[in-house]
Amino acid sequence: MLINADFTRRAIVASQQCQWVASPQDGVERVMLDRVGAEQARATSLVRYAPDSRFPRHLHPGGEEILVLSGTFSDGSGDYPAGWYLRNPPGSSHQPSSAGGAVIFVKLQQMQGREQRHVRIDTRDPAAWRREGRREVCTLFRDETEQVCLQRLAPHDAIFETLPDGAELLVLAGNVTLDGKAYECGSWVRLPAGESANLYAGDQGATLYLKTGHLADVAAEE
Incomplete structure (x- = not known):
């Protein structure tokens, strides 16, 4: 399949x-x-x-x-x-x-x-979160290959400050816009390595599951 x-x-x-x-x-x-x-x-x-x-x-x-x-x-x-x-x-x-x-x-x-x-x-524990500029970040996993976190973003903030080598996200609260189109809570987006993204938190702000760095090798294999 x-x-x-x-x-x-x-x-x-x-x-x-x-x-x-x-x-x-x-x-x-x-x-x-x-x-x-x-x-x-x-x-x-x-x-x-x-x-x-x-x-x-x-x-x-x-x-x-x-x-x-x-x-x-x-x-x-x-x-x-x-x-x-x-x-x-x-x-x-x-x-x-x-x-x-x-x-x-x-x-x-x-x-x-x-x-x-x-x-x-437990991502509900306030101690699991830290402030990074305007956003809050809960780190879930990190190694030399991939980075996994939750992020809380203010309305209209860019999701990526620097372009990642591929990314995957699930909207947990609020909404995001990608190339001007809104995606609500429950939406899933996967962006390939090498693609730039016009991706922002929406009018409500957004809470996201975000994984980066894991797609470069997969793209080469598939």
């Missing part, structure tokens, strides 16, 4: 375009944002758990990155309400579930094989 699989091209899924489809697991639906492969795929998705839904324990050979958007997501390591960021390294396993229902943003099979650290960050 190939969905937005050309990483040399811009990909956008606006919130009003999101289409929930059933997964192989009862009670679990997803919006496929990008995907290369079948069920064991390099994939970026929104995943929605109905109350009392769960997956059997399974392995993630290429790692897994999760941001809990609503409800409470659970696995063997704990219960994680909205705002928690989880990073499970390659070779890890878990048994995900949700007692009351949840929506999560998930990236699969996109980590370096050398990564070994489990990450758990």
Whole structure:
């Protein structure tokens, strides 16, 4: 299965375009944002758990990155309400579930094989944030390959002060404008390495999940 699989091209899924489809697991639906492969795929998705839904324990050979958007997501390591960021390294396993229902943003099979650290960050904790000029930043992960953070921006502020080598963002609150077109909360944007972006926080300001630096190698491989 190939969905937005050309990483040399811009990909956008606006919130009003999101289409929930059933997964192989009862009670679990997803919006496929990008995907290369079948069920064991390099994939970026929104995943929605109905109350009392769960997956059997399974392995993630290429790692897994999760941001809990609503409800409470659970696995063997704990219960994680909205705002928690989880990073499970390659070779890890878990048994995900949700007692009351949840929506999560998930990236699969996109980590370096050398990564070994489990990450758990509560982005609702004010101590996790710092001020950088006019914006607030919550760093989630950083290494020589990629940088992952949440950012809160004032209305009309440029999202990039310097052009990144590829970028991916999910609008968590407010809205953004790209080339003058507005994208509301829930929209996902992937910009390829080498592309400049006329990208700004909208009239409401914006809170974003933002990942940079991770697309140069992927673009060369695909």
